[in-house]
Amino acid sequence: MKRFHIHIAVDDLDANIHFYIGLFQSEPTVRHADYAKWMLDDPRINFAISQRGGKAGLDHLGIQVESAAELAAVQQALTAAALPVVEQKQAACCYAESDKYWSVDPQGIAWEAFHSLHSIPVFGADGVVTPEPAGSCCGPKSACSPQ
Known part of the structure; x- marks a missing residue:
């Protein structure tokens, strides 16, 4: 079964944890000094926030799978769908090791x-790998960013 994933970069982790505990009526499933994650069943979502020095706001969206x-x-x-796709195997990020595929929407x-x-x-050093838009002549862009 799939789970929708949202990751938001925040400038004040504690204030945001307090806000999302109130919104979700649940403590984070995972909590570190720079990261928190809620694995919610209603709605079925993997919602993560982190304070890693990046620009505050939407970091990325995703789909978490179980196999x-x-x-x-x-x-x-x-x-x-002819979307740009970049493979990232055994990526170490957000206190997890994962196999991933990255794409980028038209926006x-x-x-x-x-x-x-x-x-x-550990948080890990791997991060968002942003493929170039379809038709681009260049390869993927990498930036260390949390999942």
Whole structure:
């Protein structure tokens, strides 16, 4: 089963955690000094916030899947839609190691399809890999950014 993912960069983690605890009526599922995540079932969403020195606001959107087969199906859908796709295997980011595919919508918003393999004790150095828009002659752009 798929879970919608939203990641927002924030400038004050504690204030935002307080706000989202009130909104979701739930404590974060994962909490670190620079990151918090809620794995909600109603609505079914992986909602993450982080304070990592980036610009505050929407960082990226995504679809979290529960298996390699589901991840392959999302990757095939992106490719069939002629969207730019970049593979990122065993990425270490947001206290998890994951296999991922990245795309970008026409507005330039990064989209991540990912299957989390296991938790890791550090935030990790891998981040958003933004493919060039379709028809571009250049390769993917990389930027360390949280998931």
